Amino acid sequence: MSQFDVTAIGVAFVDVVANVTEDFLKKYQLTKGQGNVLPVSVLRDIRRELEDSRVIPGGTAANAIAGIASLGGKAAFIGKACNDTMGEKFKEAFDKAGVKSCVPLEQYDRDIDKATARCLVMVTPDHDRTFAFNMGVCEELDLKDIDIDTILNSSVLFIEGQMLVSRRAREAVMLALNTAKENNIKVAFNMHDLNFRAVAVQEVIETIRTRADILIGNEREIRGCFEIDQSVTDLNEFLRILHERGQILAMTRGSRGACIFSHEGIDTIASENRDAVIDSTGAGDAFASGFLYGISQNISLPASGKLAALTAAEILKHWGGRPETSLADKFKDYLANVKP
Numbered sequence: 001m002s003q004f005d006v007t008a009i010g011v012a013f014v015d016v017v018a019n020v021t022e023d024f025l026k027k028y029q030l031t032k033g034q035g036n037v038l039p040v041s042v043l044r045d046i047r048r049e050l051e052d053s054r055v056i057p058g059g060t061a062a063n064a065i066a067g068i069a070s071l072g073g074k075a076a077f078i079g080k081a082c083n084d085t086m087g088e089k090f091k092e093a094f095d096k097a098g099v100k101s102c103v104p105l106e107q108y109d110r111d112i113d114k115a116t117a118r119c120l121v122m123v124t125p126d127h128d129r130t131f132a133f134n135m136g137v138c139e140e141l142d143l144k145d146i147d148i149d150t151i152l153n154s155s156v157l158f159i160e161g162q163m164l165v166s167r168r169a170r171e172a173v174m175l176a177l178n179t180a181k182e183n184n185i186k187v188a189f190n191m192h193d194l195n196f197r198a199v200a201v202q203e204v205i206e207t208i209r210t211r212a213d214i215l216i217g218n219e220r221e222i223r224g225c226f227e228i229d230q231s232v233t234d235l236n237e238f239l240r241i242l243h244e245r246g247q248i249l250a251m252t253r254g255s256r257g258a259c260i261f262s263h264e265g266i267d268t269i270a271s272e273n274r275d276a277v278i279d280s281t282g283a284g285d286a287f288a289s290g291f292l293y294g295i296s297q298n299i300s301l302p303a304s305g306k307l308a309a310l311t312a313a314e315i316l317k318h319w320g321g322r323p324e325t326s327l328a329d330k331f332k333d334y335l336a337n338v339k340p
Contacts, residue, residue: 003153004100005073005296009146009176010061010160011138012079012103013117014086015281017319018053020122025130032124035131040113043134046120055086056320057093058119060192060285061160063321067289067311069097071335072328073296076100076150078176080141084108086116093322102147106137121281129281139166146176152183155296156214158288161191164204177211188214188292191221192284209245214295216250216288235259235266250291250305252284252312260305269305272313282321287312294338303338307331 022032028046030036038046047053057066062077069075077094081087083105094101108115119133141163151157157180164170180187189212205225208215217225228241242249242261249261257271290311294304310331318324328335 002155003074004076004150004155006065006068006156006158006292007076007078007150007154008061008065008158008160009078009141009163009173010065010158011059011117011135011162012062012077012081012087012090013057013059013119013138014090015056015058015119015121015320016047016050016053017056017121017123018050020050020124020130022124024049025122025124028132030122030130030132032130033128035133038132038134040115040118040134040136043118043120043132046132050120050122054319055089056322057090058282058321059117059160060162060190060288060321061158062090062094063282063285064158064190064288064292065099066093066097066322067286067315067327068293068296069099070323070327071289071293071307071311071331073293076102076147076154078102078141078145078147078150080104080106080137080145081116082106082108082114082137084115086118090116097322100150102145102150104145106140139163139169141166141169141172143172143175146172146179148176148179151176151179151185154180154185156186156188156292158188158190158292161189161204161208164207165201170204174207177207181211186213186295187211188216188288190284190288191215191217191225212247214248214250214292216252216284216291218252218254218284222249222251235268239266248295248301250287250308252287258287258305258309260301262301264301267302267305269302269309272309277316278318280316281319282315283312285321286315286323298340299338307334307338310334 117136290308
């Protein structure tokens with residue numbers, strides 16, 4: 001039995017969420033409803049003016065790992081941060097969640113904008129979200145940062161696709177990927193935030209298409225990765241296109257639920273109750289946590305998909321992408337019935 005159910009490699013990110021006015025966005029020339037890449041020094045200036053802000057550790061793979069731990073899984077995370085306030089908060093959250101944190105804290109340097117990755121999430125009265133962020137040192141992940149022993153003692157290695165875009169981080173991620181493949185450890189990818197039209201992303205997509213055992217994404221991401229035209233709407237046609245690869249593919253479809261494609265066929269997963277939606281930011285990450293936890297426990301694909309939907313619905317009920325209460329307690333009866 002592996003020491004860890006799932007180990008993830010991803011962005012060590014911290015979100016700062018606050019309500020703002022339209023005038024506030026104009027003051028800092030922020031494009032409403034979109035992502036704005038800014039120097040850390042500018043983000044620091046903006047944050048000083050945010051009232052009643054909430055600091056929430058995030059990152060897609062990191063959120064998924066927090067969810068897996070909350071479900072009762074043994075989880076670890078590999079990433080990079082600085083020894084600044086944001087980096088300390090990121091590590092503290094994992095310590096509290098019982099996650100092994102393989103996140104070296106680099107020396108913070110204000111003069112060269114070397115800092116932990118961060119994102120200001122500014123919500124206007126119409127509930128639209130505007131993002132201002134900086135990737136910080138997370139894309140400087142190095143070979144020495146990869147904890148090989150942790151990977152070798154894991155059932156699943158979950159890789160945030162974004163980590164392959166940076167050439168420096170890619171070398172480190174490929175070391176982890178090759179180590180997993182050589183030792184029959186399942187490799188899962190997500191494709192969050194990948195720009196499929198960017199030339200630099202094409203090599204990343206090819207790696208994901210050819211090396212993933214498990215692939216998790218929304219319908220837009222799956223279509224982009226496998227070049228499936230919008231005219232293709234028949235799920236059986238999706239299956240035909242994907243079947244020959246021998247992969248497990250989980251495709252989320254918002255309020256329409258999700259589909260799990262595998263050599264066994266197609267499993268359609270109904271969406272769970274979405275009536276009390278507060279924040280949809282981490283729903284996809286939560287789906288990944290439920291699905292990967294299920295696979296790591298040898299739970300069937302349909303039951304893992306159902307658990308993923310339940311987990312996603314729970315995260316929708318509050319701000320941020322991480323559980324606020326124990327998911328293991330919340331879904332105790334369901335897990336007791338589906339675990340082998």
